[in-house]
Amino acid sequence: MATLTKTSAGRWKAVVRRQGWPTSSKTWRTKRDAEDWARRTEDEMARGVYQNRAPAERLTLSSAIDRYLSEVTPTKKESTQAAEKVKARKLSADLGQYSLVAITPDVVAAYRDRQLANNKSRDTVRLQLALLSHLFEIAIKEWRIGIWSNPCRAVRTPKPGKARDRRLSSDEERKLLSAAQSQSNPMLGLMIRLALATAMRAGEIQRLRRCDVDLNRRTALLRDTKNNQSRTVPLTTNAVRALRTALDNPVRPIDCDLIFFGEPGREGIRRGFQYGPGWKRATRDAGIADLRFHDLRHEAVSRLVEMGLGDQEVAAISGHKSMQMLQRYTHLRAEDLVHRLDALDSSTAADADNDYRGVEAPIAETRP
Structure with a gap:
């Protein structure tokens, strides 16, 4: 009553x-x-x-984001944590003053449209909305603060953008390696060589340890991967050469097991080599535009396919769990395919000649 x-x-x-x-x-x-x-x-x-809506009426999105970053984000990978903090800052700056019950599908759709109108990429906006949607799911299922539904579920998210098709030409590779080797720290050049030879992600190379590498069997065990499933990568001779050089680094700390090691942070913990600043200098000195370190993974996967390896073989090396994602990473050059087609045409023509060789020409029928 x-x-x-x-x-x-x-x-x-x-x-x-x-x-x-x-x-x-x-x-x-x-x-x-x-x-x-x-x-x-x-x-x-x-x-x-x-359902008591008072907690949701009092809680602003800015406060909810702070709670999400302190409770949920630390459970994810370090690279994901850094990316989420960037997306969270943008959401908080634009919608942080709203209470959670005031964020309706119309508010979310208007935010999406503003971002796209400001020339933000579709992938950037899509990932921001994904973070916002997960925050509401956590608020509904775990925090139980009086929200009935997730407003993001009623909003159309932008479609994924076009996959990058940046390939590294042989001339660019030569200039990039030369610029990387001219730097005082040789690890950037070795990381580039290893990425092109194995299709490893940058984070996988940074976390690689001496105990994970067997140069005699020519394998490297990746324990911490993006999809949380370890995999063993076969090593080419170029990859073995790069790893052997990195392992023989004379300035390696005795207590460090990382192959590509960096300087200790403020907390005294030594992490993998931070290649970012060196990469920017190397690409600038080499005069190469619009090239990311992750593009080396695309290049390596495409080269594996061009070598004739099947999809399952390439996926076993690269770690892709679906053929759809593998196809997004594979970008074949038409000029390279021309050479393969020529080789197939030559073999087909030779087989045809062999089929007809030795067969006598039919005798023309003559009338009496």
Whole structure:
């Protein structure tokens, strides 16, 4: 049953008590609003669907993002944590003042449209909405703060952008390696060679340890991968040469097992070599534009396919779990395919000649 009382400030407080439900109360500016809320609350309790929305009304998106970053984000990989913090800052700056109940599908759709109008890429906006959607899922399922539904589910997300098809030409590879080797730290050049030979991700190379590499068997065990499944990568002679050079680094700390090691951070923990600054210098000195370190993985996968390896073989090396993703990483040059087609044509023509060789020409039929 609802009870309405007028406060000393001139506002109306509605209190709803019903057996089997916790007492619920809310203060309104007018008596009409308090009566409407009390009637609606009693009806929801009678139908067994009442949910206290007060926590969601008080909690702003900015505060929810802070809680998400402190409770949920630390459970993810370091690279994912850094990326989420960047996306969270943008969401908080634009929508942080809204309470969670005020973020409706219309608000989310308007945010999406503003971002796209500001020339943000479709992938950037799609990932921002994915983070926002997961925050609401956590708020509904774990925090239980009084939200009925996830507003992001009712909003169309941008389609993924076109896959990068950046290939590294032989001339660019030569210039890039030359620029990398001219730097004081040789590890960048070795990482580039290893990435082109194995299709490893940058993070996988950074986390590679001496105990994971067997140069005699020519294998490298990757324990910590993007999809959380370890895999063993075969090593080419170029990969073995790069790893052997890195292992023989004379300045390697005795207590460090990382093959490509960096300097200790503020907390005294030594992590993998941070290639970013050196990569920027190397690409600038080599005069190469629009090339990312991750493009080396694309290049390596494409080269494996051009060598004639099957999809399953390439996927076993690269770690792709679906043929669709493998296809997004594979970009074959038409000029390279021309040479392979010529080789097939030559072999086909030779087989045809062999089929007809030794067969006597039919004798022309003559009339008497």
